[in-house]
Amino acid sequence: MASVSYHLISSFSYPRGAASLARRGDSPSIFRRGHYSFKSSSDVNGNKFCRILACAAQTGRRQVEIVHDPEERFNRLADEVDKNTKLSRLTLFSPCKINVFLRITGKREDGFHDLASLFHVISLGDTIKFSLSPSKTKDRLSTNVPGVPVDDRNLIIKALNLYRKKTGTNNFYWIHLDKKVPTGAGLGGGSSNAATALWAANQFSGFLVTEKELQKWSGEIGSDIPFFFSNGAAYCTGRGEVVQDLPHALPTDLPMVLIKPQEACPTAEVYKRLHLGKTSSVDPLTLLEKCVQSGISQDVCINDLEAPAFDVLPSLKKLKQRVLAAGRGQYSAVFMSGSGSTIVGIGSPDPPQFVYDEDEYNDIFISEASFLTRQENQWYAEPTSSTSSFSKEEMSQTGE
Template identity: 50%
Template sequence: MMLHTSPASHCTRFHATHRPFAASSCCPTPSHSARRTGRRSKAVVVLASANDSLALFSPSKVNLFLRVVRRREDGYHDLASLFHVIDLGDDMQFTQLPAGATSDKLVCSDPTIPHDDSNLVIKALNLFRRKTGVQAFFEVTLEKRVPHGAGLGGGSGNAATTLYAANELTGRPATNPQLLEWSGDIGSDISVFFSNGAAYCTGRGEVVDDVPPPLPLATPLLLVKPPVGLSTPMIFKSLDLGRRSTADPLQLLAGMTNAGKISPELCVNDLEQPAFDNLPELLQLKQRLIKEGGSAFDAVFMTGSGSTIVCVGDDTAPQFLSEEQYQQLFVSPARLIVRQPGAWYEHSSKAAAPAAVPAAAAAAAS
């Protein structure tokens, strides 16, 4: 996650306008980073057949903790964060176009999504061609479920999935470490999806180290997002370095890994301060989830730069979410997922991820 990021390609589920929605030890050693091993592959040209296609699940992520280590002289921030890929995601279909095609085609379930070079999917395809020399073009169909401005990395997941698909459809001209390295050219959260699913990320987010999943993959999560997103540049600009946590990120990692569970003390996110300063209703939502979730939730915290609140330990929506002022919230269960070597991510059910249910319906079913 960088301060200065390329515009993300998302389909917007919610309007990004402000609307009130509520009443007023031994540290585990991460494996070596694959990013350091990438080399540019030799230029190749692959001629497409009209039937080359691939359907993939495009996941999102949560930050189980996020420490801002320092503000750099170049305006970026050095971070230390434990990322985990989750099974809230989108469906993507890739078809390699016949030889002679000169442009990509993107079709999305949200008609407002841009289809030009500002889109992370198109950026990923342009990057793949530039790095590999493979002159292949693709038609991409994107069914969106992950909300925009959520801190869930939905657009980054789309870009990572696109890089993986283009590589598969053209005979794997690049290695996984190369895809990981190249992905940082277009977005700071994309690289984490080329990990095994659990990753300790440092630097600006470009150093990605695989770690064992710190929690059982079956741990239930509940994601709750208000109908307003938060701008990552705005959040970093509002960050008060004097109000950060002083927790050692490696100790946070060790605490989760050794215990196999989490607690509020471990789920530190230094970006909560600027997010809550800019959107006080988000703090109120977090506090009410803690209060009314009772002992069901092991921890409640914001992921990324917001505005999604993650509840760990139960995926049952508290009854208060059925109240009128919460009708527009995005509410969804989720699970942690990993991927097998040489494969891409699958939903935890090994089927298409279910669409998120409205808050009222989720609460009524509890």
């Protein structure tokens, strides 16, 4: 009988240079090192996983296949949770938002600014997977994007801590954040993640509290978070935490394109350079009425943070001007969202040609999007037609 050699592998990394070769597609994605074969593959959803084939050098010995699959981690974890638990796993869509207009109306005694803005959820978003942890001691967060904090600096962890504090529940979670919304973009991606985490914690607890309670609590950890508990379209005032739902949201079939350079606009620095005497004098309620009655137009899409953001990042001003000039007849409005650095073009999902043609925009992020709403007592659902987002560098690597 032939002897069997088992090589137990608990973790692995590609040989030096192998991973980059696999990503670029410059060579077959099978690499050999000693007695092991490393094979990079993807599942039907496009998730990367690695098969490690362990075998002895001599012929006649049998092969042991060990599969490392990110999905398996959550499946194993859920199996460990008490089988009597009604809910052990949950996957939620975490959409971002744009500010159709943003007026800064004054400085507050607490150091913040008063604003008046039309917020609207859009179809670009992250996916967050929650699994109940059997440990009952600590949340564990992982993400697909380097540099995103995974400790209690992350708004997801802050939201879960807040929920436990307010309700006295003791559920802890393993969370994986599949991030598609760029950071430092003025799109509220982190705030949406926090709202989604609060909704998830409440669902795991059997909807212990109301949406209104979640909305009220969420303002304690972020000014933009309460908005996501609206129906998806709202007129927001105060620091942003005073949310008035709009009964008639903007058309969900109205296309748009998001264009974000690699550089971010630090929100604190943008507000530091804001001069209230140089902001718009248009009544924000006038802007709201016009937008609701006549739709989005360039004169409605006023953002008082554009001037200080352009001061922080002059190249962003140039980008907006070029999109405006190149998109005449293509976009009904071009404006910056939030404190930047995303430029939004309303009316077409396609960016102007110059962002493809010029090396200056090699690292730019581009995404099509549309407006999105939700039904009461339901969280946001990802649109059936997947939102397309990419960078020029990714597009060139795939040969598109």
